Amino acid sequence: MIDFDRHPTDLLNAALDGRLDAEDRAALNDHLAGCEPCRRELAALEWTRAQLTTAVDVADLPPDFTDRVKSTLDQVDAEGPALAPPAPGATGRRWWWAAAVAAAAAILVVAWAGPWFRPVPVPAAVAADLQAFGVSALPLELATSSPAELEAHLQAANLGFPVRVFDFGMMNLALTGGGVHRVDDERSALMAYRGADGTLVICQMYRGTTADLPETADVRRHNEMDFFVYQEGGASLIFWQEGDVVCVLAATGDVEAAVQLAYAKAIKV
Amino acid sequence: MTDRRSAFEQVAMPVAPALLRTARRLVPGDDADDLVQETFLRAYRTFDSFRPGTNGKAWLFTILYSIVANRWRQESRRPVLQSLDAGDQRFADALSADLPGPDVLYGQAELRAVIDRALEGLPEEFRATLLLVDIEGLTYEEAAAVTASPVGTVRSRLSRARRQMFVTLQSNGAGARTQTDGGR
Numbered sequence: 094m095i096d097f098d099r100h101p102t103d104l105l106n107a108a109l110d111g112r113l114d115a116e117d118r119a120a121l122n123d124h125l126a127g128c129e130p131c132r133r134e135l136a137a138l139e140w141t142r143a144q145l146t147t148a149v150d151v152a153d154l155p156p157d158f159t160d161r162v163k164s165t166l167d168q169v170d171a172e173g174p175a176l177a178p179p180a181p182g183a184t185g186r187r188w189w190w191a192a193a194v195a196a197a198a199a200i201l202v203v204a205w206a207g208p209w210f211r212p213v214p215v216p217a218a219v220a221a222d223l224q225a226f227g228v229s230a231l232p233l234e235l236a237t238s239s240p241a242e243l244e245a246h247l248q249a250a251n252l253g254f255p256v257r258v259f260d261f262g263m264m265n266l267a268l269t270g271g272g273v274h275r276v277d278d279e280r281s282a283l284m285a286y287r288g289a290d291g292t293l294v295i296c297q298m299y300r301g302t303t304a305d306l307p308e309t310a311d312v313r314r315h316n317e318m319d320f321f322v323y324q325e326g327g328a329s330l331i332f333w334q335e336g337d338v339v340c341v342l343a344a345t346g347d348v349e350a351a352v353q354l355a356y357a358k359a360i361k362v
Numbered sequence: 363m364t365d366r367r368s369a370f371e372q373v374a375m376p377v378a379p380a381l382l383r384t385a386r387r388l389v390p391g392d393d394a395d396d397l398v399q400e401t402f403l404r405a406y407r408t409f410d411s412f413r414p415g416t417n418g419k420a421w422l423f424t425i426l427y428s429i430v431a432n433r434w435r436q437e438s439r440r441p442v443l444q445s446l447d448a449g450d451q452r453f454a455d456a457l458s459a460d461l462p463g464p465d466v467l468y469g470q471a472e473l474r475a476v477i478d479r480a481l482e483g484l485p486e487e488f489r490a491t492l493l494l495v496d497i498e499g500l501t502y503e504e505a506a507a508v509t510a511s512p513v514g515t516v517r518s519r520l521s522r523a524r525r526q527m528f529v530t531l532q533s534n535g536a537g538a539r540t541q542t543d544g545g546r
Contacts, residue, residue, distance in 0.1 A: 106521045110495070112502070133457050141528040145496050148470070148477040152383035155395060162378065162402050169406050170367060207424055207507030209416035232435055275510065 220325035234272025373418035
């Protein structure tokens with residue numbers, strides 16, 4: 094029920110947009126009948142919206158726009174289906190790059206998921222995040238090599254859980270930055286690292302449960318904790334539970350090296 | 363043409379003008395056209411992620427917004443910190459002034475120019491939210507998903523954007539009236 098002891102200015106936009114239920118709308122109308130300032134404000138908002146909708150009309154497309162779009166779509170069609178892994182002896186880099194660009198396109202979509210997107214399995218989504226990082230297409234709110242600075246930034250984001258920024262300096266992995274991201278439609282704490290040898294690692298923490306992850310045959314037990322290991326698109330992903338938070342470490346390179354990194358950073362809660 | 367291509371064009375091509383309309387007001391100059399082309403490219407590549415029968419327009423705007431937001435980040439744009447109190451006071455002052463609106467003083471083309479300048483004066487996230495809801499007709503929930511923001515944030519940005527637009531449009535109306543009246 095609306096508190097009408099004060100002017101319900103917060104509700105005027107909701108009323109304008111038809112978001113009040115019948116009871117609240119009726120109560121607001123009663124208030125407006127006796128409140129000139131609120132009537133003026135509602136009128137001002139209505140007027141403003143009317144100016145916008147009158148003045149901003151549908152754009153005329155440039156003459157060659159549709160042809161350019163279709164040409165772009167033709168190029169995608171010519172690329173064919175998903176690229177196969179490189180043949181023995183071939184350099185993997187070009188395949189990695191092309192797959193990463195495609196994945197980066199996907200992850201920029203997944204990161205802002207809405208009800209119009211099919212659900213993407215979490216390991217695939219995190220692997221796409223790693224690939225996006227590899228082509229500098231992963232949004233990092235804060236570029237920093239300081240774990241303390243990133244940790245302070247993430248704590249200030251009020252994610253609802255204590256954030257730890259892992260320091261992999263001893264493993265020759267340098268922090269490059271991080272920020273608030275999303276995993277499984279939950280806000281996550283993201284940290285990104287690069288090794289001198291080109292190894293890429295991202296870590297994320299988010300509210301959830303490993304019970305929601307797809308099944309994997311590769312479950313490791315270490316320090317009385319379960320570690321769920323996946324391999325997607327050239328990346329190794331290791332998930333584990335710390336209280337009501339899921340931690341995931343995604344890395345390029347050797348899967349066993351990635352598992353050891355996860356073991357090093359996991360804390361039994 | 364494959365079924366996939368045909369299905370994609372059915373969903374996406376009708377939205378192209380709306381995407382361009384919004385892109386032109388989110389990024390300056392000629393870049394809007396390229397951003398919409400990039401949107402189509404990414405959308406087609408990831409068309410398998412689209413749930414058939416759901417809001418294709420919102421889906422495409424999600425992709426466009428992700429491209430634009432990434433560009434804002436790369437340009438290291440910092441949010442314009444505005445004093446809520448100062449903004450509220452300006453709005454209250456504009457409400458109490460008895461001025462005709464721009465539509466009284468300007469022709470349609472001039473109104474369009476005034477609106478565009480007023481939109482440019484909004485912080486980017488406010489501008490985007492206003493365009494998505496008031497021009498493109500997305501619900502608060504859809505705009506929240508497109509911009510990866512809570513619904514409460516959409517509500518707040520929309521309210522502040524409308525207030526700031528009102529203040530700017532009224533200021534323009536006052537300026538034009540002064541001109542028309544020979545400075546009286």
